[in-house]
Amino acid sequence: MAKTLAERFRSAFVVEDRWKLYFEGLGNTLLMSFFAVLIGIVFGILLAVILYTNKRTGKLKILSFLSNLYVTVIRGTPVVLQLFIMYFLVLVSVKSGILVGSVTFGLNSAAYVSEVARAGLESVDEGQMEAGRALGLSYTKTMVKIILPQAIRNMIPALFNEFIALVKETSVAGYVGIIDLGKIPGIIQSRTFDYLFPLLFASLLYLAVVCLLTVVEKYLEKKFSKGDRKLVYKKRFGGKKKCATH
Amino acid sequence: MCNTLTHEKEPLIKTVDLCKSFGESLVLDHISASIYEGEKVVIIGPSGSGKSTFLRCLNMLETPTEGSVFFEGEELTHASNLDGHRKKMGMVFQHFNLFPHLTVLKNITLAAVDARLHANRKQKAKLSKKQIVAEENEKAMTLLRRIGLENKANAYPATLSGGQKQRVAIVRSLAMDPKVMLFDEPTSALDPEMVGEVLSLMKELADEGMTMIVVTHEMRFARNVSTRVLFMNEGKIEEDGTPQQIFDAPQSPALQSFLSKVL
Ligand SMILES: Nc1ncnc2c1ncn2[C@@H]1O[C@H](COP(=O)(O)OP(=O)(O)OP(=O)(O)O)[C@@H](O)[C@H]1O
Numbered sequence A: 001m002a003k004t005l006a007e008r009f010r011s012a013f014v015v016e017d018r019w020k021l022y023f024e025g026l027g028n029t030l031l032m033s034f035f036a037v038l039i040g041i042v043f044g045i046l047l048a049v050i051l052y053t054n055k056r057t058g059k060l061k062i063l064s065f066l067s068n069l070y071v072t073v074i075r076g077t078p079v080v081l082q083l084f085i086m087y088f089l090v091l092v093s094v095k096s097g098i099l100v101g102s103v104t105f106g107l108n109s110a111a112y113v114s115e116v117a118r119a120g121l122e123s124v125d126e127g128q129m130e131a132g133r134a135l136g137l138s139y140t141k142t143m144v145k146i147i148l149p150q151a152i153r154n155m156i157p158a159l160f161n162e163f164i165a166l167v168k169e170t171s172v173a174g175y176v177g178i179i180d181l182g183k184i185p186g187i188i189q190s191r192t193f194d195y196l197f198p199l200l201f202a203s204l205l206y207l208a209v210v211c212l213l214t215v216v217e218k219y220l221e222k223k224f225s226k227g228d229r230k231l232v233y234k235k236r237f238g239g240k241k242k243c244a245t246h
Numbered sequence B: 001m002c003n004t005l006t007h008e009k010e011p012l013i014k015t016v017d018l019c020k021s022f023g024e025s026l027v028l029d030h031i032s033a034s035i036y037e038g039e040k041v042v043i044i045g046p047s048g049s050g051k052s053t054f055l056r057c058l059n060m061l062e063t064p065t066e067g068s069v070f071f072e073g074e075e076l077t078h079a080s081n082l083d084g085h086r087k088k089m090g091m092v093f094q095h096f097n098l099f100p101h102l103t104v105l106k107n108i109t110l111a112a113v114d115a116r117l118h119a120n121r122k123q124k125a126k127l128s129k130k131q132i133v134a135e136e137n138e139k140a141m142t143l144l145r146r147i148g149l150e151n152k153a154n155a156y157p158a159t160l161s162g163g164q165k166q167r168v169a170i171v172r173s174l175a176m177d178p179k180v181m182l183f184d185e186p187t188s189a190l191d192p193e194m195v196g197e198v199l200s201l202m203k204e205l206a207d208e209g210m211t212m213i214v215v216t217h218e219m220r221f222a223r224n225v226s227t228r229v230l231f232m233n234e235g236k237i238e239e240d241g242t243p244q245q246i247f248d249a250p251q252s253p254a255l256q257s258f259l260s261k262v263l
């Protein structure tokens, strides 16, 4: 005898307060993604600056060799295996799965961010570094105050692509017992023998997170595009706003 | 023959056997030259003769392969405080190289504030960062008023015309109170109607006694403003004299043929 949709809905959300499970999972996914993005940005940009500096000045030979090696290894192996390696071999003593997940996904993301950031750095005109140095600013100061702000502006779309992929990728965390959003439908199905609403709702929540990220992206793009020629053109001539798609 | 008095002083900038190669090609070939305080030196020469490379070696944007560059008597190739020396050598580029993500005002004050903070750290009577920023902003506004662009202080460079950009770039260097200004074809990227405003600002600086080294194809500027003209050819300074000597009595065939093309 087939259950009505209303019954299926009830067992997916209402019975035993199951709706809370989705939000618990969402919380864990967000927590992991947030720290992973943070680690990814900081470490990824650091790698990119090392590689860029080596290319432009010939300095930092050893560091840049190590950075290259790191990027190659991370990009050349599946993230699930990286997660296993961290969980079962490297960070065995760490009790919090969320922490292991954050670190693993962050270190993984850094490799991809470094490629994006390097392209961003290289898109900045060489004259900018020269102008900064000619004014007596140190290499580091010029990098931080002049090159990076322009590079970041150029890399925001690609960076957010990476973050959106990352949020969804954290769903493999279920393999090592982390109760993230991707794991929830399975848990609920094992009690109700019904996947329909659990899968729909979990997907909906992922979608909401990604949409939220897109809103942040648009905001940052606007914020960083101060002085952008295209924007100036828009302001001056009131041209139609073109949606940045990628 | 000119400036015999000042020549008894130490030169402000001196190169000794300066060489620069890119790979196999020798772009600067044992250049020894002295530039004294107050001189307005114009460098002319055919394309590819090494003018830009020479200028860029003076503040170490290019590292010489051989020889030395002295600034105020100090060797720059081994200077521990290269950034400190660079603060005293303004440089103006063909393509302006303003910082597009910063307002005009911030373009002018960024390095100046940084320099002041740096100096401040070494002094006892400490000024707050706020005070320094306020002072530098005031100074930048004075410079902007001087070039008639005070209303552009909070604009971004993309909203300026080429001539305005280059004049902002010049005052950006002036904000550092440099001892010498290096110009690399400052008007070459400008529309013809904007060349005049930049050249007249440069002439003003010259009249105020600023030491200047200018690579340019503007022969009228060279003749009217400079105290000395260097003719570069194939990585060497082939002739070095007053504008009258260079333009009215060129010696070498290379200079004669160059002048016949550009005049
Ligand atoms: N970074 C570089 N790498 C390789 N070769 C270079 C580099 N910079 C300059 N050169 C070469 O050095 C030579 C001299 O260049 P430089 O720019 O100093 O000439 P220039 O006199 O300023 O010419 P122009 O009037 O065209 O600006 C040229 O042949 C140029 O191709």
Ligand SMILES: [Mg+2]
Pocket: B051, B052, B053, B185
């Ligand atoms: Mg040149």
